[in-house]
Amino acid sequence: xxxxxxxxxxxxxxxxxxxxxxxxxxxxxxxxxxxxxxxxxxxxxxxxxxxxxxxxxxxxxxxxxxxxxxxxxxxxxxxxxxxxxxxxxxxxxxxxxxxxxxxxxxxxxxxxxxxxxxxxxxxxxxxxxxxxxxxxxxxxxxxxxxxxxxxxxxxxxxxxxxxxxxxxxxxxxxxxxxxxxxxxxxxxxxxxxxxxxxxxxxxxxxxxxxxxxxxxxxxxxxxxxxxxxxxxxxxxxxxxxxxxxxxxxxxxxxxxxxxxxxxxxxxxxxxxxxxxxxxxxxxxxxxxxxxxxxxx
Amino acid sequence: xxxxxxxxxxxxxxxxxxxxxxxxxxxxxxxxxxxxxxxxxxxxxxxxxxxxxxxxxxxxxxxxxxxxxxxxxxxxxxxxxxxxxxxxxxxxxxxxxxxxxxxxxxxxxxxxxxxxxxxxxxxxxxxxxxxxxxxxxxxxxxxxxxxxxxxxxxxxxxxxxxxxxxxxxxxxxxxxxxxxxxxxxxxxxxxxxxxxxxxxxxxxxxxxxxxxxxxxxxxxxxxxxxxxxxxxxxxxxxxxxxxxxxxxxxxxxxxxxxxxxxxxxxxxxxxxxxxxxxxxxxxxxxxxxxxxxxxxxxxxxxxxxxxxxxxxxxxxxxxxxxxxxxxxxxxxxxxxxxxxxxxxxxxxxxxxxxxxxxxxxxxxxxxxxxxxxxxxxxxxxxxxxxxxxxxxxxxxxxxxxxxxxxxxxxxxxxxxxxxxxxxxxxxxxxxxxxxxxxxxx
Numbered sequence: 001x002x003x004x005x006x007x008x009x010x011x012x013x014x015x016x017x018x019x020x021x022x023x024x025x026x027x028x029x030x031x032x033x034x035x036x037x038x039x040x041x042x043x044x045x046x047x048x049x050x051x052x053x054x055x056x057x058x059x060x061x062x063x064x065x066x067x068x069x070x071x072x073x074x075x076x077x078x079x080x081x082x083x084x085x086x087x088x089x090x091x092x093x094x095x096x097x098x099x100x101x102x103x104x105x106x107x108x109x110x111x112x113x114x115x116x117x118x119x120x121x122x123x124x125x126x127x128x129x130x131x132x133x134x135x136x137x138x139x140x141x142x143x144x145x146x147x148x149x150x151x152x153x154x155x156x157x158x159x160x161x162x163x164x165x166x167x168x169x170x171x172x173x174x175x176x177x178x179x180x181x182x183x184x185x186x187x188x189x190x191x192x193x194x195x196x197x198x199x200x201x202x203x204x205x206x207x208x209x210x211x212x213x214x215x216x217x218x219x220x221x222x223x224x225x226x227x228x229x230x231x232x233x234x235x236x237x238x239x240x241x242x243x244x245x246x247x248x249x250x251x252x253x254x255x256x257x258x259x260x261x262x263x264x265x266x267x268x269x270x271x272x273x274x275x276x277x278x279x280x281x282x283x284x285x286x287x288x289x290x291x292x293x294x295x296x
Numbered sequence: 297x298x299x300x301x302x303x304x305x306x307x308x309x310x311x312x313x314x315x316x317x318x319x320x321x322x323x324x325x326x327x328x329x330x331x332x333x334x335x336x337x338x339x340x341x342x343x344x345x346x347x348x349x350x351x352x353x354x355x356x357x358x359x360x361x362x363x364x365x366x367x368x369x370x371x372x373x374x375x376x377x378x379x380x381x382x383x384x385x386x387x388x389x390x391x392x393x394x395x396x397x398x399x400x401x402x403x404x405x406x407x408x409x410x411x412x413x414x415x416x417x418x419x420x421x422x423x424x425x426x427x428x429x430x431x432x433x434x435x436x437x438x439x440x441x442x443x444x445x446x447x448x449x450x451x452x453x454x455x456x457x458x459x460x461x462x463x464x465x466x467x468x469x470x471x472x473x474x475x476x477x478x479x480x481x482x483x484x485x486x487x488x489x490x491x492x493x494x495x496x497x498x499x500x501x502x503x504x505x506x507x508x509x510x511x512x513x514x515x516x517x518x519x520x521x522x523x524x525x526x527x528x529x530x531x532x533x534x535x536x537x538x539x540x541x542x543x544x545x546x547x548x549x550x551x552x553x554x555x556x557x558x559x560x561x562x563x564x565x566x567x568x569x570x571x572x573x574x575x576x577x578x579x580x581x582x583x584x585x586x587x588x589x590x591x592x593x594x595x596x597x598x599x600x601x602x603x604x605x606x607x608x609x610x611x612x613x614x615x616x617x618x619x620x621x622x623x624x625x626x627x628x629x630x631x632x633x634x635x636x637x638x639x640x641x642x643x644x645x646x647x648x649x650x651x652x653x654x655x656x657x658x659x660x661x662x663x664x665x666x667x668x669x670x671x672x673x674x675x676x677x678x679x680x681x682x683x684x685x686x687x688x689x690x691x692x693x694x695x696x697x698x699x700x701x702x703x704x705x706x707x708x709x710x711x712x713x714x715x716x717x718x719x720x721x722x723x724x725x726x727x728x729x730x731x732x733x734x735x736x737x
Contacts, residue, residue, distance in 0.1 A: 133562070243558055
C-alpha cells in the first residue's frame with residue numbers, strides 16, 4: 001500500500017531537493033553530461049569543436065594500430081608498476097618511524113613528510129628539474145661525493161622515467177598519513193601478548209603490524225593504481241614526455257590529441273580505454289583482496 | 297526506482313536536446329550572417345554600436361594593443377569596445393570553445409601560421425579592402441602581409457606586427473678565438489665552421505658555438521634551400537636531399553659539441569647560456585631583444601648579423617606574424633572592419649607597435665621603427681626589418697599541429713643522437729606525410 005506523506009514530510013522533502021539541487025544539477029551538467037558526451041564522441045571523428053561524423057568503431061581500430069598509443073601505455077604501466085609498490089613500501093616504513101612514541105618534535109616530522117603532498121605540483125616539479133640538472137643539480141652533486149659520474153637524469157631515455165618516479169616518491173605524504181592512521185589503529189594488546197610469547201620486533205611487524213594494516217594498504221594500492229594511470233603534470237612539466245617519448249604517458253597523449261591536435265573523438269576513445277583498464281585492474285585488486293586483506 | 301530512472305532519462309534528453317538546438321542555432325547564424333553580408337555597399341552612416349575584440353599577449357606587447365584600442369576609441373567615439381586579452385597559452389582552447397558556441401568576439405587576433413585552422417569562422421575581408429580602395433601591396437611593409445590570404449583567395453585577416461630573427465654574437469668570444477665577426481654574406485657552412493672554432497672546454501665549463509634555441513628546429517629545413525612541405529602543405533619535403541643535408545648539419549654540430557646536447561641545453565636556460573658567455577651566438581628574436589640586451593648590460597660587447605644565406609643567396613629567416621580577423625557571425629561588421637583597419641593601418645597605432653615589433657604599415661616601419669635601436673644598445677632595429685621580406689612564415693603549428701609534433705620528434709632523435717639525420721628522416725617523413733594527408737581529408 002502506498003504510504004501517505006504528511007504535509008510536513010512533503011515540505012521537508014521539497015526543502016531537501018531545493019538545497020541539494022545545486023549539487024545535483026552541477027553533477028548532471030559538469031560530470032554526467034561530459035561523460036555521456038565523451039562516450040558518444042568515441043564513435044565520431046569529432047574535431048576540437050566537439051562536432052563530427054559517425055565513424056563506428058574506427059577510432060578503436062586506429063588506436064590498437066597506433067604505435068604511439070602502445071608506447072604511451074607501456075610507459076604508463078612502467079610508471080605504475082614501479083611507483084605504486086615503491087610508494088607503498090616507503091609509506092609503511094616512514095609511517096612506522098612516525099608512529100614511534102617518545103620522540104621529541106614528532107609533529108614537525110609528520111608535517112615535513114606531509115608538506116610536499118600539498119605543495120603545488122608544477123612548482124615542485126620545476127624545483128626537481130633543478131635537482132636533476134646534469135651539471136649543476138643537487139642529486140648529481142650528492143652522488144658525486146660517492147664517486148658516481150653525473151647522470152643525465154632528464155635527457156636519457158634510461159633515466160628519465162626513474163627520475164619522475166623518484167620525484168613522485170617524495171610527495172607520498174597522503175599515503176603516509178593514511179598508513180600512519182592504520183598503524184595507530186592496531187590494538188596495543190596484540191603487541192603485549194606477542195612480547196609475552198617472546199616475539200622480537202621483526203616478528204611483531206610481520207605477524208601483527210602488516211596483517212593489521214592490510215585494509216589500509218589495500219586502500220592505498222587502489223588509490224595508487226588509479227592515480228598512477230593518470231600521471232600527467234610531472235612528465236608534462238619536467239620532460240614534456242621526452243626524451244624520445246620515454247616519459248610520454250597515456251594522459252599526455254589524451255591531452256595532446258584533444259587540445260593540440262583537435263581530435264576529440266580519438267582522445268575520448270583513449271580516455272574510455274584508460275577507464276576500462278583502471279576499472280579492470282581495480283576489480284582484480286578487489287578480487288584478490290579476500291586472500292590478503294585481513295579485517296577484524 | 298522506475299520514477300528515478302524516468303527522471304534521469306528526461307534530464308539527459310533535455311540536456312542533449314538543448315545542446316543540439318544550440319548547435320543548430322549556431323549554424324543558422326552562420327548561414328544568415330553570410331547571406332546578409334553586403335560589404336560592397338558604401339557605408340555612409342556613422343559607425344556606432346558595440347564590438348568585442350579578443351586577443352592575447354603580455355607585457356609591453358599587450359600594452360601596445362590596449363593603446364591601439366584607445367586610438368580606435370578616439371577615432372570612433374560612438375563604438376563601445378569590449379576587450380578580452382588572454383595569456384597566449386590559453387587562447388586556443390577558449391577561442392575554439394567560443395567559436396563553436398557561437399559567442400566569440402567580433403574581432404579576433406590571429407596568426408597566418410594557423411594555416412586555415414579556423415577559416416570556417418572568419419569573414420573574407422577582400423570585399424572590404426576593395427570597397428575602401430586599399431591596395432595591400434602599397435600599404436604594408438614587404439613581407440608583413442604574407443599568409444593572410446588562403447590558397448583559394450579568401451583574405452582571413454590583416455597584419456599588425458611581425459618579428460624576425462638576427463644572430464646575436466659575443467664579440468669577446470670571437471676576439472679570444474681569433475675568429476672574424478660574421479657578415480651577412482655568410483653561409484650555413486661558414487656558420488658551422490665558425491661555431492666549431494668558437495667551442496672550447498668540457499663539461500660544465502664548455503663554451504658552445506651557439507645555444508640550442510627552440511627556433512633552430514624551425515630554421516633547419518631551410519638551411520640549404522629545402523623546405524618542410526609544399527605550398528599547400530599536401531606533400532612533405534623533409535626527405536628532400538636539401539633538407540636531409542640541413543638536418544645532417546645539426547647532427548654534425550651536436551656531435552662536435554658546437555651545439556649543446558640535450559643534457560647541456562637543459563642545464564640552464566638558453567638566454568642565460570648566452571648572457572653568461574657559455575655560448576658565442578644566439579638566434580635573437582625581435583620580441584626578446586630588449587630583454588636580452590638588459591640582461592647582458594655592460595658584461596660584454598655584442599652585435600647582430602642576419603642569419604646565414606642558403607645556396608640561393610637568401611638569408612634564411614623565420615617570421616612570426618600577428619594580425620586581426622573578423623568573426624563571420626559578428627553583428628556589427630562595420631565597426632569590426634573599422635577596428636581591424638585602424639589597428640592594421642593607422643599611423644599612430646603602428647608607431648605604437650614599433651616599440652614591440654615590426655609594424656605592418658610600411659610608413660611606420662620605414663620611419664619610426666627603422667630609426668629605433670634595441671633598448672640599452674646602439675643596435676638599430678632596422679636590421680630586423682631587412683630580414684622580413686625574405687623570411688619564411690613560421691612553418692609549423694595551427695592545422696598541421698600533428699605534423700609539427702612528429703617533426704619535433706624527428707629533431708629530438710637527432711639532437712639526442714638516437715638516430716642519424718637520415719635514419720630519423722626515413723622513420724618520420726612517412727608519418728609527417730600521413731599527418732598532412734589527414735588535414736586534407
